[in-house]
Amino acid sequence: MAWSGNKEDGEGKSRRGYHHGNLREALIAAALDLIGAKGPAGFTFAEAARSAGVSAAAPYRHFRDRDELLADVARQGFERFEQFLSNVWNEGRPDARTAVNHLGKAYLAFARTEPAYYSAMFEANLSLDDHPELRKAGDRAFDIVRKAAEELSATLPSRPPSLMLALHIWSFSHGIASLFARGDSGRRNLPMSPEDLLEAAMLVYLEGLGGPKT
Amino acid sequence: MAWSGNKEDGEGKSRRGYHHGNLREALIAAALDLIGAKGPAGFTFAEAARSAGVSAAAPYRHFRDRDELLADVARQGFERFEQFLSNVWNEGRPDARTAVNHLGKAYLAFARTEPAYYSAMFEANLSLDDHPELRKAGDRAFDIVRKAAEELSATLPSRPPSLMLALHIWSFSHGIASLFARGDSGRRNLPMSPEDLLEAAMLVYLEGLGGPKT
DNA sequence: ATGCCATGTGAAGGGCCTTTACATCATAGC
DNA sequence: GCTATGATGTAAAGGCCCTTCACATGGCAT
Structure with missing residues (x-):
């Protein structure tokens, strides 16, 4: 009886009697901490x-190898x-254009927070072919x-292809974030x-699409 | 006399008597091959x-550590x-707008070739602070x-800030390339x-800047 | 109460990064 | 021409990591 069972000293690392009980999630949490501290x-x-x-x-016992945890x-x-993007999009309120701007900002905010x-x-260079669930989530x-993009396109006179619109928004946000x-x-x-850099780009880009004269 | 001196079997790996003679460059070349084959x-x-x-x-003897070689x-x-971008830009010929489009394409071409x-x-996540020469080269x-971007800006009625223009072009190209x-x-x-995705974006973007009516 | 199976352990093989003491050799200066 | 000296390469070793394997533990269904 040297050890006393379930503690919670600081981070979630104790409660043990041989079986951890929650190792999978504990590993994911630990990985997240470590990646945050020292990169992937x-x-x-x-x-x-x-x-x-x-x-x-x-x-x-929980992951095939290091990459699978990553x-x-x-x-x-x-x-x-x-989920974050979905909340920010907020069903396109107050209007598609504003909401799309929020989406771009959210990309940057996520990268930062x-x-x-x-x-x-x-940045982990994971193979999407080796991790199909990852590709699906993406x-x-x-x-x-x-x-x-579909909803935004519908508000624009030029009706640009919504997939193209989406790819442009994603690419631009990703480029600036990276x-x-x-x-x-x-x-x-x-x-x-x-x-501001992203907002200016969106402004110019949407102007180029013939947005409603502001 | 088991070995016979300077050979050139395939890649540059032989010519040895103890000192390599050209190790630094040989290591860079080898690293390039390996990175190409298996990622950084x-x-x-x-x-x-x-x-x-x-x-x-x-x-x-030639690099402080692995990262310095990278x-x-x-x-x-x-x-x-x-140098590639410089050649492609070609002093802004035939005209700034076309040449800037070439620049974007060159970004993609470089990523692919x-x-x-x-x-x-x-993608190597190198610290620019630890490698000042790298930052300068970038x-x-x-x-x-x-x-x-400066020259392009000069051709546009709206005279957009050239640094912003440059950042937009770089970010967009980088996002799509990545x-x-x-x-x-x-x-x-x-x-x-x-x-095509990049070309379409540039078209829309420059239109938004009030480019010369095509 | 018992036995199965998921979960965790310890040890071991193989690899990488890096340092240290030592070996080799090119060449500068006598 | 001959040697000292510094640059370049080697072997060995410590420390850490990834992964596997045989074995230990104990939660849970029967």
């Missing part, structure tokens, strides 16, 4: 196991991202933008915030 | 050393990129776009080529 490359399976208080071999973090990230998820999703998040809205590493001295 | 994460210092036919410790590959990549360099440059490449113009991993089924 710095994260190691062994350290995640240590964080969870189990041996280095234990994670293999992919699961990324998948979860896309699911949160999807959830750098660990963002890293796993876009597609579902994109579908939010796709749907928004280059300017990540950790200090990639930061170049901008004369404006990434948000 | 798959590349290892040890394997580069093996490719060059030296022991695992030898590379440390950074040197990336720096070389930015230098090639700069030099995936190893592109990986090292944009800035020089961006300067080509910056200069192009998402759609890389190896099979990131490929989603597009209804159009990345090039």
Whole structure:
């Protein structure tokens, strides 16, 4: 009786009697912390196991290998991202154009506020072929933008192809987020915030599509 | 006399008597091959050393650590990129608008034809603070776009801020290249080529800036 | 109460990164 | 021409990681 059972010292790493009881989720949480601290490359399976208080071999009962854990973090990230985008889109209120602008901003906000998820999703170089669930989750998040683009297109005289519209919005947001809205590493001295840069681009782009004369 | 001196069996890995004679460049070349084959994460210092036919410790005579070799590959990549962009820009001929379109296409072309360099440059998560030469090389490449944006701006009635223009062009090209113009991993089924997607975006964007009525 | 199966352990093989002491050799200066 | 010296390469070792395998534990259904 040296140990006393279920504690909760700080992070979720104790409560053990041999079986962890919640290892899978504990590993995902640990991975998220580590990725946030040292990037997707710095994260190691062994350290995640240590964080969870189990041996280095234990994670293999829940994930095929290190990449599968990473992919699961990324998948979860896309699911949160999807939900976030969905909330921000808010059924196209107050109007499609404004809501689409919110969507772009949300992309940047996610990259900034959830750098660990963002890293796993876009910087871990995971093969989508090896992780079909990841691809599906990504597609579902994109579908939010796709749907928004459809509604926006319907409000524009030129009726641009909505898929093209969606790809443009996604690409632009992704480009700005990747280059300017990540950790200090990639930061170049901008004369404006990434948000302003994106907003200006959207303004010009939608003007080019012949938006309603403001 | 078991060995016979300077051979050239296939790749540049032989000519040895103890000192390699050209190890630094051989390592960069080997790294490029490996990155191309297995991505920046798959590349290892040890394997580069093996490719060059030296022991695992030898590379440390030429690079502080693994990251410095990676950074040197990336720096070389930015230098090639700069030159490529410069050639494509071609002093703004036949006209600024067309030449800027070429610039965007060149971004995609580089991502596709030099995936190893592109990986090292944009997907290796190198700290720009730890590798100042890398940052400078990247800035020089961006300067080509910056200069192009200045000349393009001068041809537009609205005279948009050229730095903003340059950032928009770079971001958009980067976003499309990262998402759609890389190896099979990131490929989603597009209804159009990345090039067409980019061209359409540029068309709309420049229209939005009030370009000369085509 | 018992036995099955999911879950966790320890050890081991193989690999990588990096450092250190030592080996080799090109060449500068005598 | 000959040697000292610094640049370049080697072997070995420590530390960490990934992954597998045989074995231990104990939750849960019967």
